[in-house]
Amino acid sequence: MTVRMTIRSHRGDYAVVEDPSVAAAVERLLALPERLVPIVDERVARLHAPSLAPLFERAAPHLIEATEDNKGLARMEDHALGVMRLGARRDHVLVAIGGGILQDIACFLASTLFRGMAWELVPTTLLAQADSAIGSKSSINVGRYKNLMGTFLPPRRILVAPAFLDTLDEDALRSGIGEILKVHALAGPAAFDEVAGLDLLGDRAALTGAIWRALSIKQRYIEEDEFDRGPRNVLNYGHSFGHALESATDFAVPHGIAVTLGMDLANHVSAARGDLSAGRRDRMRPILLANAGRFAATPVPLDRFFAALGRDKKNEGARFAFILLDAHGAARKVLVDDTPALRATCEAYFAANRAAS
């Protein structure tokens, strides 16, 4: 075990620990003195059954399919009743094992059941290991509003076992790489160009290094602004467009890949406003398009896309709140009107992607 980072939060410090195997992470959980209540991605439970068996022998898990529907507010009662059926009490520890969806559900339950329970997190996707695991947030969908409700409660500890990544398919790896590219873009053009030069899909050591660098970049923002009142907003770079793309395509595009395309579109919008240079936009574009792969050609109905943009919780009044890169490549929040010119930029962007593939 290696303690790789210690994160400051309103609940005190919490550690992010690296474990050499799934079995080692399980052993660490079994060493806890409290009773455990595992909330586990059912696919992960199946794929890693032998390593997780000792945990499940001690504490039966509540299994959840990782779908956006399942992190909707309407499903929270089922999840709460599921863990109550397992005998959960306020002094037990919820253990979330899964990707961002399981994390969001478990964090929300831990924040609200008994008005607060301790929880620990074992992130199993690249996106969760490199990005979502730290930052204290739960994000719950309400009807068609993505991530509308939520709470801030950090896990007591995060156990990262890169071995979980062995069972991820390439789409899920690319999704996580999208968030890795995003935080490196926030760290500046040089950091982005450096990570873009690595073979993150093919070289596991490079990928592991990028996970820890991505977390340490994100750490600066979440420690400065844990409750997302200002500086942390920029972590939403690519997300307004990305969420709208997910919604307009009925989640056919994985989250981090939608964010990848969202960054590229944000760069087009910024360049059209005369902010980001066309040169910088065009330097980033092939890297982002390569990570998006076949998803760049996904048909996006413009009316549904704009309807979803209109539901973005960051909007202010009738204006969209986008995170855009400025002329120096720095991210900042910009309020943008819904104009025919903006719609034309988005329409041309999607048409160009389809033509290019």
Ligand SMILES: NC(=O)c1ccc[n+]([C@@H]2O[C@H](COP(=O)([O-])OP(=O)(O)OC[C@H]3O[C@@H](n4cnc5c(N)ncnc54)[C@H](O)[C@@H]3O)[C@@H](O)[C@H]2O)c1
């Ligand atoms: N709360 C936050 O701070 C935060 C931040 C970023 C994203 N999110 C949310 O996270 C969600 C996306 O999360 P995600 O991309 O981690 O994926 P996910 O939880 O949606 O899982 C994606 C797929 O991978 C499978 N899976 C998980 N681990 C696996 C493994 N080790 N091997 C094989 N398959 C595995 C899942 O069953 C699912 O089919 C979105 O809902 C997004 O809004 C939350």
